[in-house]
Amino acid sequence: MLETSFTIMLVVFTLTIILMLWRPLGINETIPTTIGAAIVLYTGIVSWDDVIGILLIVNGPALTILSTIMMTIVLDSIGFFRWIALNIVNNSKGSGIRLYLFTNLLCFFMTMLFNNDGSILITTPIIIYIVKILKLKPHQILPYLISGALIATAASAPIAVSNISNLIALKIVGLSLNSYVQMMFIPSMLGILTIAVLMFHYFKNNIPKKINTIQLKLDPHNMQYKYSHPLEIKSDNTIIDWKLFKISLIIVVATRASFFVLSPLGIATEWVGLIGAATLVLLRWIKTGTGIFDIVKKTPWHILLFAFNMYVLVYGLKNIGLNDFIVLSIKGFVELDPLNATFVMGLLSTSFSNLFNNLPAVMISTLTIIDMDLDPLLLQVAYLANVIGSDIGALLTPIGTLATLIWMFILKKNSINISWGQYLKITLFVIPIGLIVSLLSLYLWVIWLFD
Numbered sequence: 001m002l003e004t005s006f007t008i009m010l011v012v013f014t015l016t017i018i019l020m021l022w023r024p025l026g027i028n029e030t031i032p033t034t035i036g037a038a039i040v041l042y043t044g045i046v047s048w049d050d051v052i053g054i055l056l057i058v059n060g061p062a063l064t065i066l067s068t069i070m071m072t073i074v075l076d077s078i079g080f081f082r083w084i085a086l087n088i089v090n091n092s093k094g095s096g097i098r099l100y101l102f103t104n105l106l107c108f109f110m111t112m113l114f115n116n117d118g119s120i121l122i123t124t125p126i127i128i129y130i131v132k133i134l135k136l137k138p139h140q141i142l143p144y145l146i147s148g149a150l151i152a153t154a155a156s157a158p159i160a161v162s163n164i165s166n167l168i169a170l171k172i173v174g175l176s177l178n179s180y181v182q183m184m185f186i187p188s189m190l191g192i193l194t195i196a197v198l199m200f201h202y203f204k205n206n207i208p209k210k211i212n213t214i215q216l217k218l219d220p221h222n223m224q225y226k227y228s229h230p231l232e233i234k235s236d237n238t239i240i241d242w243k244l245f246k247i248s249l250i251i252v253v254a255t256r257a258s259f260f261v262l263s264p265l266g267i268a269t270e271w272v273g274l275i276g277a278a279t280l281v282l283l284r285w286i287k288t289g290t291g292i293f294d295i296v297k298k299t300p301w302h303i304l305l306f307a308f309n310m311y312v313l314v315y316g317l318k319n320i321g322l323n324d325f326i327v328l329s330i331k332g333f334v335e336l337d338p339l340n341a342t343f344v345m346g347l348l349s350t351s352f353s354n355l356f357n358n359l360p361a362v363m364i365s366t367l368t369i370i371d372m373d374l375d376p377l378l379l380q381v382a383y384l385a386n387v388i389g390s391d392i393g394a395l396l397t398p399i400g401t402l403a404t405l406i407w408m409f410i411l412k413k414n415s416i417n418i419s420w421g422q423y424l425k426i427t428l429f430v431i432p433i434g435l436i437v438s439l440l441s442l443y444l445w446v447i448w449l450f451d
Contacts, residue, residue, distance in 0.1 A: 005045050009320045012036045013313055017356040021399045029402070030302040033309035040316040050319075054311045060270045061167030062304045067273030068114045068161075071252055072122055073298050074280045077290065078244055085126045089134065089211075096208035099134075100143060103127055104196060107148040111155035113256060115162045116391075116403045119152040124410045134211050143203035145411065145418065146426055147196070150395055153403045154195060154434070157188035157391040161259050161269060164307060165359050166387055169366040173383045177263045184384050187445050191392055191438025198430040244287045251280050307359075314363040326368045335374060338381045339443050345369065345382040346439040349389025354397045357405075362390040381446055385439055393435045396427050 016036035020029045040046050075081065088106065092099040106126065111119035127148050131141045156163035160170045160180045170180060200207075255276025259269050284290055317323070330348065334341045345365060352361035365386040369379060394400030398408055398420060411418055 005043065006320045008043055009040065009045055009316045012039050013317060016313060017360070021357065021405065028302060029405075030306045030309065033306055033313065037309040037312040040312055045316045045319055046312050050315050051312070054308060054315060057168060057171055058307045058311055059304070060268055061164050061171065062307045063270035064161060064167060064273045065115050065117075065164045066299060066301070066303060067255075067270070067277040069118045069121075069303075070277040070295055070299055071255070071280055072114055072118050073295050074277075074284050075248060075252070076122070077294060078241065078248060078284065078288075080245065080248070081122055081126055082129075083245075085129050088126075089130055089213075092211065094210055094213045096140070096211045099130070099211055100147070100200070100203075100207050103130070103144050103148050104151050107152035108155045108192070111152050111162050112159065113252060115164070116153050116156035116401070117164075117406060119155070119162075120149065120403045120407050120410070123148055123152055124407055125414075128410075128414050128416065136208065136211070139206050140208050141416070142418065142422065143199075143207050145416070146423065147199045147203065149404060149407045150195060150199065150427070150430070151192065153395055153401050154188075154192050154392050156403075157192070157388060157438075158185045160184075160387075161256075163391060164303070165362040165390060167269070168307070168311070169362050169383065169387065172366050172370060173379065175380055175383065177260055177269070179380075180384075181260070183380065183446055183449065184387070184442070187384075187438055187441035188388060188392070190441045191388065191434045194437045195392075195430050195434035198433060199426065202426055202429055241287060244283065247283060248280055251276060251283065255279075310359050311363060314360050314367070317364060318367055322364065323368045323371050326364075327371050330368075331372050334372060334382060335378060338378060338446060341374070341378050341382040342385040342439050342443045344385075346385035346389040346393065346435065346442075349386045350393025350396070350435060351389075353390050353394030354400045357399060358390040358394040358401045361394070362386060365390070377446075377450060381442070384442055384446075388435065388438045388442060392438055393431065396424075396431045398423055 013036065016032050019027075019032035023029060041048075041051070084106065088099065088102045092102060103123075107119060107123045110123050114122070124145070127144050131144055136144075156166065158181070160166040160177055170177070255272060258272045258276070262272055263269060281292055281295060285292075326348075330344055333344050349358075349361055349365045352358075352364060355361075366383060369382045369386065372379075372382075374382060391401075395404065398404050408418070
């Protein structure tokens with residue numbers, strides 16, 4: 001019976017991951033994971049008691065991420081992201097290098113403000129819009145798109161609330177949001193800065209020195225942006241309700257800050273996020289009369305089912321003994337000291353992420369860490385190294401994260417072809433170095449904090 005369950009689980013998991021990444025006929029990644037999870041539940045590899053535990057783990061993080069995505073939909077509807085695109089071009093003042101810096105900063109802050117998948121959904125169309133109105137050549141477009149995607153995805157490491165897999169793992173380990181930031185912010189930021197510097201060095205000959213300019217002025221009488229330029233933009237003005245605009249930004253920032261202020265008081269992040277999203281939706285309805293139809297339509301509700309399905313599959317692997325095998329293989333190395341724990345778990349998570357995506361990878365690695373029965377400091381270091389591997393190390397290949405898969409899909413939809421070869425050529429140069437800097441910084445930072 002055990003051999004049968006082992007065979008079924010490996011076949012189901014392998015086929016599910018292949019279909020999830022391949023997405024034949026454009027099917028949503030939730031479909032193969034739902035089928036896979038259903039088979040695992042039907043065969044009894046995962047019990048219904050396991051399911052209850054999974055729901056308790058997954059529901060909070062998934063609702064937190066959904067609330068931030070709902071906020072992005074509202075901001076998009078009031079012209080926030082188009083305003084950003086025009087201002088980035090305007091403030092670049094004809095400098096391609098300044099434009100490169102601004103687009104990277106945009107991608108970083110959008111992830112910090114929302115989450116990595118939401119940031120990719122927001123920033124990729126903005127960057128495509130910018131490079132198209134500037135009529136950049138194909139080799140000039142590449143630096144902006146690839147650097148933006150890598151920075152947006154890596155930026156989910158400094159704070160846990162920017163990535164659903166981070167939040168799920170955080171709940172398992174029992175580390176608070178504030179402790180996570182205290183231990184993780186500096187090391188991961190050093191890794192992100194390393195990646196940014198290396199990418200600029202790699203792309204510096206492709207980044208145009210001069211770009212077209214745009215003069216953007218605000219008419220105070222009718223609160224419209226009017227601009228004149230040599231570029232082809234479909235409309236001549238953009239109407240923005242500035243009062244709604246400013247209040248909306250305050251709500252978003254206040255919600256984000258409340259995660260860290262209220263979490264130590266025992267208030268769950270999902271409630272903070274949902275209240276913030278509901279407040280923003282209500283404000284828009286009062287000011288513009290726009291209801292919730294667009295939010296219901298555009299919000300990826302399937303993320304709840306996707307996260308649940310992936311956890312069912314990971315629990316299936318755990319139940320057939322995968323975690324026991326990993327524990328036996330690496331526990332002796334991990335428990336030696338924090339340096340070993342950092343690099344073993346960081347490289348393991350990186351390998352798993354690039355083999356079958358970072359969401360199942362970080363879940364498998366986190367459950368493995370729990371099963372090792374480590375002392376508190378080693379457990380936390382191993383967990384944070386695991387996150388660095390799944391957020392930064394996973395960027396080595398396009399299948400490493402869901403965010404990069406979404407990015408590739410958006411590019412294809414906009415007839416922009418970036419091959420695996422082009423992607424790997426840059427990531428093989430920047431990601432291993434950024435990963436090592438992050439892991440080494442984590443070890444040194446934690447040792448300094450707790451010495």
